[in-house]
Amino acid sequence: MAKSFEFLFDYGSPFSYLANIQTPGFARRAGAAVIYRPILLGAVLKATGNSSPMAVPAKARYMADDLRRWAARYGVEFRMNPYPFLGNTLPLMRGAVAAQRVGAFGAYHDAIFRAVWADGLDLGDRGVLGDALRRAGIDAATLVAAAELPEVKDELRRNTENAIARGVFGAPSFLVGDELYWGNDRFDFIAEALARSV
Amino acid sequence: MAKSFEFLFDYGSPFSYLANIQTPGFARRAGAAVIYRPILLGAVLKATGNSSPMAVPAKARYMADDLRRWAARYGVEFRMNPYPFLGNTLPLMRGAVAAQRVGAFGAYHDAIFRAVWADGLDLGDRGVLGDALRRAGIDAATLVAAAELPEVKDELRRNTENAIARGVFGAPSFLVGDELYWGNDRFDFIAEALARSV
Numbered sequence: 001m002a003k004s005f006e007f008l009f010d011y012g013s014p015f016s017y018l019a020n021i022q023t024p025g026f027a028r029r030a031g032a033a034v035i036y037r038p039i040l041l042g043a044v045l046k047a048t049g050n051s052s053p054m055a056v057p058a059k060a061r062y063m064a065d066d067l068r069r070w071a072a073r074y075g076v077e078f079r080m081n082p083y084p085f086l087g088n089t090l091p092l093m094r095g096a097v098a099a100q101r102v103g104a105f106g107a108y109h110d111a112i113f114r115a116v117w118a119d120g121l122d123l124g125d126r127g128v129l130g131d132a133l134r135r136a137g138i139d140a141a142t143l144v145a146a147a148e149l150p151e152v153k154d155e156l157r158r159n160t161e162n163a164i165a166r167g168v169f170g171a172p173s174f175l176v177g178d179e180l181y182w183g184n185d186r187f188d189f190i191a192e193a194l195a196r197s198v
Numbered sequence: 199m200a201k202s203f204e205f206l207f208d209y210g211s212p213f214s215y216l217a218n219i220q221t222p223g224f225a226r227r228a229g230a231a232v233i234y235r236p237i238l239l240g241a242v243l244k245a246t247g248n249s250s251p252m253a254v255p256a257k258a259r260y261m262a263d264d265l266r267r268w269a270a271r272y273g274v275e276f277r278m279n280p281y282p283f284l285g286n287t288l289p290l291m292r293g294a295v296a297a298q299r300v301g302a303f304g305a306y307h308d309a310i311f312r313a314v315w316a317d318g319l320d321l322g323d324r325g326v327l328g329d330a331l332r333r334a335g336i337d338a339a340t341l342v343a344a345a346e347l348p349e350v351k352d353e354l355r356r357n358t359e360n361a362i363a364r365g366v367f368g369a370p371s372f373l374v375g376d377e378l379y380w381g382n383d384r385f386d387f388i389a390e391a392l393a394r395s396v
Contacts, residue, residue, distance in 0.1 A: 048256045058246045058367035062378055069387050169256035180260055185383055189267050 003032040003194050006175040008163050010041035011096070012089040014063075014078070017117035018070050019172040019184035020109070026187050030194045036105065038096035039160045040089065041171045048169040070184060077118040085124025086116075090156075091147060092123060097155045098146035104138050111136035201230040201392050204373040206361050208239035209294070210287040212261075212276070215315035216268050217370040217382035218307070224385050228392045234303065236294035237358045238287065239369045246367040268382060275316040283322025284314075288354075289345060290321060295353045296344035302336050309334035 007023055009016040027034045045051060054060045064080060071078035085092075092112055099108035115121045115132040123129045133140040146152060163173065167180045174181040176193035205221055207214040225232045243249060252258040262278060269276035283290075290310055297306035313319045313330040321327045331338040344350060361371065365378045372379040374391035 048254055050254045050257060056246055056248045056367060058362075058365055059248060061365060062367065062380060065378070066380075073386075164256075167256055167259060169254060169260065180263070182260055182264075188271075 003030070003197060004035055005032055005190060005194060006035045006037050008037045008039045008159075008168060008171060008173040008175070010039055010089055010171045011092045011112050011116055012086045013041055013171040014067050014080070014117055015070075015184045016172040017078070017113045018067070018074065018076075019174075020113055021074055021076050022184065022187060026190070030191055032194050036096075036100070036109065037159050037163070038093045038100075038156060039163045039168070039171065039173075040093050040156060042087075042089065043160045044164055044168055044170065047164045050169045079117070079120040081116050081120050083122040083124055085122065094147040094152055094156050095143055097152045097159070098143055098149070099138070101152065102143065102146055104143065107136045107138055108133070108143065111138070201228070201395060202233055203230055203388060203392060204233045204235050206235045206237045206357075206366060206369060206371040206373070208237055208287055208369045209290045209310050209314055210284045211239055211369040212265050212278070212315055213268075213382045214370040215276070215311045216265070216272065216274075217372075218311055219272055219274050220382065220385060224389070228389055230392050234294075234298070234307065235357050235361070236291045236298075236354060237361045237366070237369065237371075238291050238354060240285075240287065241358045242362055242366055242368065245362045248367045277315070277318040279314050279318050281320040281322055283320065292345040292350055292354050293341060295350045295357070296341055296347070297336070299350065300341065300344055302341065305334045305336055306331070306341070309336070 005027075007019070009020060011017075023034055053063050067078060067080075095108060095112070096105065099105040111132050112123070115123055115128075121128050121132060123132065130140040133143060166175060166178065168175075170182055172182070172184060174186065174190050176190060176197060179193050181190050181193075203225075205217070207218060209215075221232055251261050265276060265278075293306060293310070294303065297303040309330050310321070313321055313326075319326050319330060321330065328338040331341060364373060364376065366373075366380075368380055370380070370382060372384065372388050374388060374395060377391050379388050379391075
Protein backbone atom coordinates (compact mmCIF):
# COMPACT_ATOMS: atom_id res chain seq x y z
CA MET A 1 0.00 0.00 0.00
CA ALA A 2 1.27 3.47 -0.83
CA LYS A 3 2.10 5.78 2.04
CA SER A 4 -0.44 8.38 2.96
CA PHE A 5 -1.38 10.81 5.69
CA GLU A 6 -4.51 12.72 6.55
CA PHE A 7 -4.68 16.50 6.66
CA LEU A 8 -7.60 17.79 8.72
CA PHE A 9 -8.39 21.45 8.22
CA ASP A 10 -10.94 24.21 8.61
CA TYR A 11 -10.88 27.25 6.31
CA GLY A 12 -11.32 29.48 9.36
CA SER A 13 -7.95 28.42 10.77
CA PRO A 14 -5.03 30.60 9.63
CA PHE A 15 -2.49 27.97 10.65
CA SER A 16 -4.42 25.51 8.45
CA TYR A 17 -3.88 27.94 5.56
CA LEU A 18 -0.14 27.97 6.25
CA ALA A 19 -0.02 24.18 6.62
CA ASN A 20 -2.00 23.76 3.41
CA ILE A 21 0.58 25.74 1.45
CA GLN A 22 3.35 23.41 2.61
CA THR A 23 1.43 20.15 2.34
CA PRO A 24 1.63 19.29 -1.39
CA GLY A 25 5.40 19.86 -1.62
CA PHE A 26 5.96 18.00 1.63
CA ALA A 27 3.87 15.04 0.43
CA ARG A 28 5.80 14.91 -2.84
CA ARG A 29 9.14 14.89 -1.06
CA ALA A 30 7.90 12.23 1.37
CA GLY A 31 6.44 10.11 -1.43
CA ALA A 32 3.10 10.06 0.36
CA ALA A 33 -0.48 10.75 -0.69
CA VAL A 34 -2.52 13.41 1.13
CA ILE A 35 -6.05 12.59 2.24
CA TYR A 36 -7.82 15.93 2.71
CA ARG A 37 -10.39 15.84 5.52
CA PRO A 38 -12.60 18.89 5.97
CA ILE A 39 -13.66 19.18 9.62
CA LEU A 40 -15.72 21.73 11.52
CA LEU A 41 -13.24 23.25 13.96
CA GLY A 42 -15.95 24.94 16.03
CA ALA A 43 -17.51 21.55 16.78
CA VAL A 44 -14.10 20.09 17.66
CA LEU A 45 -13.37 22.92 20.11
CA LYS A 46 -16.80 22.56 21.70
CA ALA A 47 -16.60 18.76 22.05
CA THR A 48 -13.09 18.77 23.50
CA GLY A 49 -13.47 21.79 25.78
CA ASN A 50 -10.71 23.54 23.87
CA SER A 51 -10.88 27.20 22.84
CA SER A 52 -9.40 29.29 20.06
CA PRO A 53 -6.03 30.88 20.88
CA MET A 54 -7.72 34.08 19.75
CA ALA A 55 -9.87 33.96 22.91
CA VAL A 56 -6.89 35.08 25.05
CA PRO A 57 -5.93 38.65 24.03
CA ALA A 58 -2.18 38.31 24.73
CA LYS A 59 -2.12 35.01 22.84
CA ALA A 60 -4.06 36.51 19.94
CA ARG A 61 -1.49 39.31 19.65
CA TYR A 62 1.33 36.77 19.67
CA MET A 63 -0.44 34.56 17.13
CA ALA A 64 -0.67 37.51 14.73
CA ASP A 65 3.13 37.88 14.96
CA ASP A 66 3.69 34.14 14.66
CA LEU A 67 1.47 33.95 11.55
CA ARG A 68 3.32 36.88 9.99
CA ARG A 69 6.67 35.18 10.72
CA TRP A 70 5.58 31.88 9.17
CA ALA A 71 4.13 33.60 6.10
CA ALA A 72 7.46 35.42 5.62
CA ARG A 73 9.36 32.16 6.09
CA TYR A 74 7.18 30.45 3.49
CA GLY A 75 7.20 33.50 1.21
CA VAL A 76 3.41 33.66 0.93
CA GLU A 77 0.79 36.33 1.25
CA PHE A 78 -1.09 36.49 4.52
CA ARG A 79 -3.47 38.90 6.14
CA MET A 80 -5.76 38.58 9.13
CA ASN A 81 -9.39 38.29 8.11
CA PRO A 82 -11.71 40.55 10.11
CA TYR A 83 -15.10 39.26 8.96
CA PRO A 84 -17.67 37.57 11.19
CA PHE A 85 -18.29 34.62 8.84
CA LEU A 86 -15.20 33.07 10.46
CA GLY A 87 -17.38 32.40 13.50
CA ASN A 88 -19.32 29.86 11.46
CA THR A 89 -17.43 28.05 8.75
CA LEU A 90 -20.12 25.38 8.33
CA PRO A 91 -21.17 26.46 4.80
CA LEU A 92 -17.56 26.62 3.61
CA MET A 93 -16.68 23.23 5.09
CA ARG A 94 -19.79 21.60 3.63
CA GLY A 95 -18.69 23.18 0.36
CA ALA A 96 -15.36 21.35 0.67
CA VAL A 97 -17.11 18.00 1.05
CA ALA A 98 -19.42 18.86 -1.86
CA ALA A 99 -16.41 19.85 -3.99
CA GLN A 100 -14.75 16.50 -3.22
CA ARG A 101 -17.90 14.74 -4.46
CA VAL A 102 -18.19 16.72 -7.70
CA GLY A 103 -14.49 16.54 -8.53
CA ALA A 104 -13.80 20.24 -7.97
CA PHE A 105 -11.94 19.97 -4.69
CA GLY A 106 -8.50 21.21 -5.79
CA ALA A 107 -9.87 24.41 -7.31
CA TYR A 108 -12.33 25.01 -4.44
CA HIS A 109 -9.78 24.36 -1.71
CA ASP A 110 -7.14 26.70 -3.10
CA ALA A 111 -9.70 29.38 -3.96
CA ILE A 112 -11.26 29.43 -0.49
CA PHE A 113 -8.01 29.38 1.49
CA ARG A 114 -6.63 32.16 -0.72
CA ALA A 115 -9.80 34.25 -0.52
CA VAL A 116 -9.86 34.05 3.28
CA TRP A 117 -6.19 34.37 4.28
CA ALA A 118 -4.36 35.96 1.35
CA ASP A 119 -7.07 38.28 0.00
CA GLY A 120 -8.92 38.79 3.31
CA LEU A 121 -12.34 38.67 1.65
CA ASP A 122 -15.73 38.53 3.35
CA LEU A 123 -16.95 35.09 2.30
CA GLY A 124 -20.09 35.61 4.37
CA ASP A 125 -21.22 37.80 1.47
CA ARG A 126 -22.83 35.52 -1.15
CA GLY A 127 -21.73 37.81 -3.99
CA VAL A 128 -18.10 37.80 -2.84
CA LEU A 129 -18.15 34.01 -2.40
CA GLY A 130 -19.76 33.51 -5.80
CA ASP A 131 -17.13 35.71 -7.47
CA ALA A 132 -14.29 33.79 -5.77
CA LEU A 133 -15.74 30.47 -6.94
CA ARG A 134 -16.30 31.71 -10.48
CA ARG A 135 -12.74 33.01 -10.70
CA ALA A 136 -11.66 29.46 -9.77
CA GLY A 137 -13.75 28.06 -12.62
CA ILE A 138 -16.35 26.59 -10.29
CA ASP A 139 -20.10 26.63 -10.97
CA ALA A 140 -21.12 28.41 -7.77
CA ALA A 141 -24.85 27.57 -7.95
CA THR A 142 -24.18 23.84 -8.40
CA LEU A 143 -21.67 23.75 -5.56
CA VAL A 144 -23.84 25.69 -3.12
CA ALA A 145 -26.75 23.36 -3.90
CA ALA A 146 -24.56 20.26 -3.45
CA ALA A 147 -23.37 21.59 -0.10
CA GLU A 148 -26.95 21.34 1.17
CA LEU A 149 -27.38 17.64 0.32
CA PRO A 150 -28.03 15.47 3.39
CA GLU A 151 -25.18 13.09 2.50
CA VAL A 152 -22.76 16.04 2.33
CA LYS A 153 -23.89 17.32 5.72
CA ASP A 154 -23.57 13.79 7.12
CA GLU A 155 -20.07 13.35 5.75
CA LEU A 156 -18.80 16.56 7.33
CA ARG A 157 -20.39 15.52 10.64
CA ARG A 158 -18.76 12.08 10.41
CA ASN A 159 -15.36 13.61 9.51
CA THR A 160 -15.61 15.81 12.58
CA GLU A 161 -16.81 13.07 14.95
CA ASN A 162 -14.11 10.68 13.73
CA ALA A 163 -11.49 13.37 14.22
CA ILE A 164 -12.60 13.96 17.81
CA ALA A 165 -12.66 10.20 18.47
CA ARG A 166 -9.07 10.00 17.21
CA GLY A 167 -7.83 12.72 19.56
CA VAL A 168 -8.08 15.84 17.41
CA PHE A 169 -8.61 19.04 19.43
CA GLY A 170 -7.56 21.76 16.95
CA ALA A 171 -6.55 22.54 13.38
CA PRO A 172 -4.56 21.90 11.36
CA SER A 173 -4.16 18.29 12.42
CA PHE A 174 -2.32 15.52 10.62
CA LEU A 175 -2.75 11.81 11.14
CA VAL A 176 -0.24 9.16 10.13
CA GLY A 177 -2.13 6.04 11.04
CA ASP A 178 -3.15 6.76 14.63
CA GLU A 179 -0.36 9.25 15.28
CA LEU A 180 -1.61 12.80 15.64
CA TYR A 181 0.37 15.94 14.80
CA TRP A 182 -0.98 19.42 15.45
CA GLY A 183 0.02 22.66 13.75
CA ASN A 184 1.88 23.85 10.67
CA ASP A 185 5.20 23.26 12.42
CA ARG A 186 5.37 19.49 12.82
CA PHE A 187 6.30 18.38 9.30
CA ASP A 188 9.64 17.01 10.54
CA PHE A 189 7.85 14.66 12.93
CA ILE A 190 5.34 13.70 10.23
CA ALA A 191 8.23 12.86 7.87
CA GLU A 192 9.71 10.59 10.55
CA ALA A 193 6.36 8.88 11.07
CA LEU A 194 5.97 8.32 7.33
CA ALA A 195 9.51 6.93 7.12
CA ARG A 196 8.58 4.41 9.85
CA SER A 197 5.30 3.45 8.13
CA VAL A 198 6.66 1.13 5.43
CA MET B 199 26.72 45.96 23.19
CA ALA B 200 26.87 42.19 22.93
CA LYS B 201 23.81 40.40 21.64
CA SER B 202 21.50 38.86 24.18
CA PHE B 203 18.07 37.39 24.61
CA GLU B 204 15.86 36.66 27.58
CA PHE B 205 14.66 33.16 28.44
CA LEU B 206 11.58 33.20 30.68
CA PHE B 207 10.79 29.90 32.33
CA ASP B 208 8.95 28.11 35.09
CA TYR B 209 10.21 24.77 36.43
CA GLY B 210 6.67 23.42 36.24
CA SER B 211 6.61 23.75 32.44
CA PRO B 212 7.86 20.66 30.59
CA PHE B 213 8.37 22.62 27.38
CA SER B 214 10.54 25.02 29.41
CA TYR B 215 12.65 22.00 30.38
CA LEU B 216 13.06 21.06 26.72
CA ALA B 217 13.81 24.65 25.72
CA ASN B 218 16.33 24.96 28.54
CA ILE B 219 18.29 21.98 27.25
CA GLN B 220 18.65 23.61 23.85
CA THR B 221 19.28 27.15 25.03
CA PRO B 222 23.01 27.15 25.94
CA GLY B 223 24.09 25.51 22.66
CA PHE B 224 21.80 27.76 20.68
CA ALA B 225 23.15 30.87 22.40
CA ARG B 226 26.74 29.78 21.72
CA ARG B 227 26.02 29.23 18.02
CA ALA B 228 24.20 32.57 17.82
CA GLY B 229 26.96 34.39 19.68
CA ALA B 230 24.42 35.75 22.15
CA ALA B 231 24.19 35.89 25.92
CA VAL B 232 21.20 34.35 27.72
CA ILE B 233 19.44 36.32 30.42
CA TYR B 234 17.56 33.79 32.56
CA ARG B 235 14.31 35.16 33.95
CA PRO B 236 12.42 33.01 36.44
CA ILE B 237 8.68 33.78 36.23
CA LEU B 238 5.64 32.36 38.00
CA LEU B 239 3.66 30.73 35.19
CA GLY B 240 0.52 30.33 37.32
CA ALA B 241 0.37 34.11 37.81
CA VAL B 242 0.92 34.68 34.09
CA LEU B 243 -1.92 32.33 33.16
CA LYS B 244 -4.23 33.95 35.69
CA ALA B 245 -3.43 37.52 34.62
CA THR B 246 -3.79 36.82 30.90
CA GLY B 247 -6.84 34.56 31.09
CA ASN B 248 -4.80 31.76 29.55
CA SER B 249 -4.94 28.18 30.80
CA SER B 250 -2.59 25.23 30.81
CA PRO B 251 -2.84 22.98 27.75
CA MET B 252 -3.16 20.21 30.32
CA ALA B 253 -6.64 21.55 31.21
CA VAL B 254 -8.08 20.11 27.97
CA PRO B 255 -7.88 16.28 28.16
CA ALA B 256 -7.39 15.69 24.41
CA LYS B 257 -4.71 18.38 24.33
CA ALA B 258 -3.00 16.95 27.41
CA ARG B 259 -2.82 13.52 25.71
CA TYR B 260 -1.34 15.12 22.60
CA MET B 261 1.13 17.18 24.64
CA ALA B 262 2.43 13.99 26.25
CA ASP B 263 3.17 12.62 22.75
CA ASP B 264 4.65 15.91 21.61
CA LEU B 265 6.94 16.09 24.65
CA ARG B 266 8.07 12.48 24.07
CA ARG B 267 8.81 13.29 20.41
CA TRP B 268 10.87 16.39 21.26
CA ALA B 269 12.78 14.56 23.98
CA ALA B 270 13.65 11.83 21.45
CA ARG B 271 14.66 14.45 18.89
CA TYR B 272 16.93 16.13 21.44
CA GLY B 273 18.16 12.80 22.79
CA VAL B 274 17.32 13.65 26.41
CA GLU B 275 15.54 11.95 29.25
CA PHE B 276 11.98 12.99 29.90
CA ARG B 277 9.15 11.74 32.03
CA MET B 278 5.85 13.29 33.03
CA ASN B 279 5.86 14.37 36.66
CA PRO B 280 2.74 13.30 38.56
CA TYR B 281 3.22 15.22 41.82
CA PRO B 282 0.95 17.98 43.09
CA PHE B 283 3.78 20.44 43.87
CA LEU B 284 3.56 21.36 40.16
CA GLY B 285 0.35 23.21 40.98
CA ASN B 286 2.40 25.73 42.96
CA THR B 287 5.93 26.35 41.78
CA LEU B 288 6.32 29.54 43.85
CA PRO B 289 8.96 28.09 46.23
CA LEU B 290 11.02 26.69 43.35
CA MET B 291 10.87 29.93 41.36
CA ARG B 292 11.80 32.01 44.39
CA GLY B 293 14.65 29.56 44.81
CA ALA B 294 15.82 30.41 41.28
CA VAL B 295 15.93 34.12 42.09
CA ALA B 296 17.70 33.38 45.36
CA ALA B 297 20.22 31.17 43.52
CA GLN B 298 20.92 34.00 41.07
CA ARG B 299 21.69 36.28 44.03
CA VAL B 300 24.02 33.85 45.80
CA GLY B 301 25.86 32.81 42.63
CA ALA B 302 24.49 29.26 42.56
CA PHE B 303 22.07 29.65 39.68
CA GLY B 304 23.69 27.31 37.14
CA ALA B 305 23.80 24.39 39.56
CA TYR B 306 20.32 25.08 40.97
CA HIS B 307 18.70 25.55 37.57
CA ASP B 308 20.07 22.33 36.08
CA ALA B 309 19.38 20.36 39.26
CA ILE B 310 15.75 21.45 39.53
CA PHE B 311 14.84 20.97 35.85
CA ARG B 312 16.49 17.54 35.91
CA ALA B 313 14.81 16.51 39.17
CA VAL B 314 11.36 17.50 37.89
CA TRP B 315 11.38 16.37 34.24
CA ALA B 316 14.14 13.78 33.87
CA ASP B 317 13.96 12.08 37.29
CA GLY B 318 10.27 12.78 37.95
CA LEU B 319 10.86 13.52 41.64
CA ASP B 320 8.41 14.96 44.16
CA LEU B 321 10.01 18.30 44.96
CA GLY B 322 7.08 19.11 47.22
CA ASP B 323 8.81 16.79 49.68
CA ARG B 324 11.41 18.83 51.60
CA GLY B 325 13.67 15.82 52.01
CA VAL B 326 13.64 15.04 48.30
CA LEU B 327 14.28 18.70 47.42
CA GLY B 328 17.09 18.93 49.97
CA ASP B 329 18.73 15.80 48.56
CA ALA B 330 18.51 17.14 44.99
CA LEU B 331 20.12 20.42 46.06
CA ARG B 332 22.85 18.68 48.02
CA ARG B 333 23.68 16.43 45.07
CA ALA B 334 24.14 19.64 43.06
CA GLY B 335 26.55 20.96 45.69
CA ILE B 336 24.11 23.56 46.99
CA ASP B 337 23.67 24.41 50.67
CA ALA B 338 19.95 23.69 50.88
CA ALA B 339 19.31 25.48 54.18
CA THR B 340 20.97 28.69 52.98
CA LEU B 341 19.10 28.67 49.69
CA VAL B 342 15.70 27.94 51.24
CA ALA B 343 16.26 30.79 53.70
CA ALA B 344 17.35 33.18 50.91
CA ALA B 345 14.21 32.27 48.94
CA GLU B 346 12.13 33.76 51.76
CA LEU B 347 13.82 37.18 51.69
CA PRO B 348 11.46 40.04 50.80
CA GLU B 349 13.72 41.28 47.99
CA VAL B 350 13.73 37.81 46.44
CA LYS B 351 9.94 37.61 46.58
CA ASP B 352 9.74 41.10 45.08
CA GLU B 353 12.09 40.28 42.26
CA LEU B 354 10.09 37.22 41.20
CA ARG B 355 6.91 39.30 41.32
CA ARG B 356 8.53 42.04 39.22
CA ASN B 357 9.87 39.49 36.71
CA THR B 358 6.38 38.10 36.33
CA GLU B 359 4.64 41.49 36.08
CA ASN B 360 7.17 42.73 33.53
CA ALA B 361 6.70 39.57 31.49
CA ILE B 362 2.93 40.07 31.42
CA ALA B 363 3.37 43.74 30.48
CA ARG B 364 5.58 42.65 27.57
CA GLY B 365 3.00 40.23 26.17
CA VAL B 366 4.02 36.94 27.76
CA PHE B 367 1.12 34.49 28.22
CA GLY B 368 2.92 31.14 28.64
CA ALA B 369 6.25 29.40 29.08
CA PRO B 370 8.83 29.04 27.82
CA SER B 371 9.00 32.52 26.36
CA PHE B 372 11.94 34.24 24.73
CA LEU B 373 12.39 37.96 24.21
CA VAL B 374 14.75 39.53 21.70
CA GLY B 375 14.26 43.19 22.49
CA ASP B 376 10.51 43.51 22.35
CA GLU B 377 9.96 40.52 20.07
CA LEU B 378 8.30 37.61 21.82
CA TYR B 379 8.74 33.94 20.92
CA TRP B 380 6.78 31.19 22.66
CA GLY B 381 7.71 27.52 22.95
CA ASN B 382 10.72 25.27 22.54
CA ASP B 383 10.20 25.24 18.77
CA ARG B 384 10.94 28.81 17.73
CA PHE B 385 14.75 28.87 17.83
CA ASP B 386 14.92 29.47 14.07
CA PHE B 387 12.89 32.66 14.43
CA ILE B 388 14.95 33.72 17.45
CA ALA B 389 18.15 33.23 15.44
CA GLU B 390 16.75 35.47 12.71
CA ALA B 391 15.81 38.13 15.27
CA LEU B 392 19.29 38.00 16.79
CA ALA B 393 20.86 38.28 13.34
CA ARG B 394 18.82 41.45 12.77
CA SER B 395 19.76 42.94 16.18
CA VAL B 396 23.25 44.23 15.39
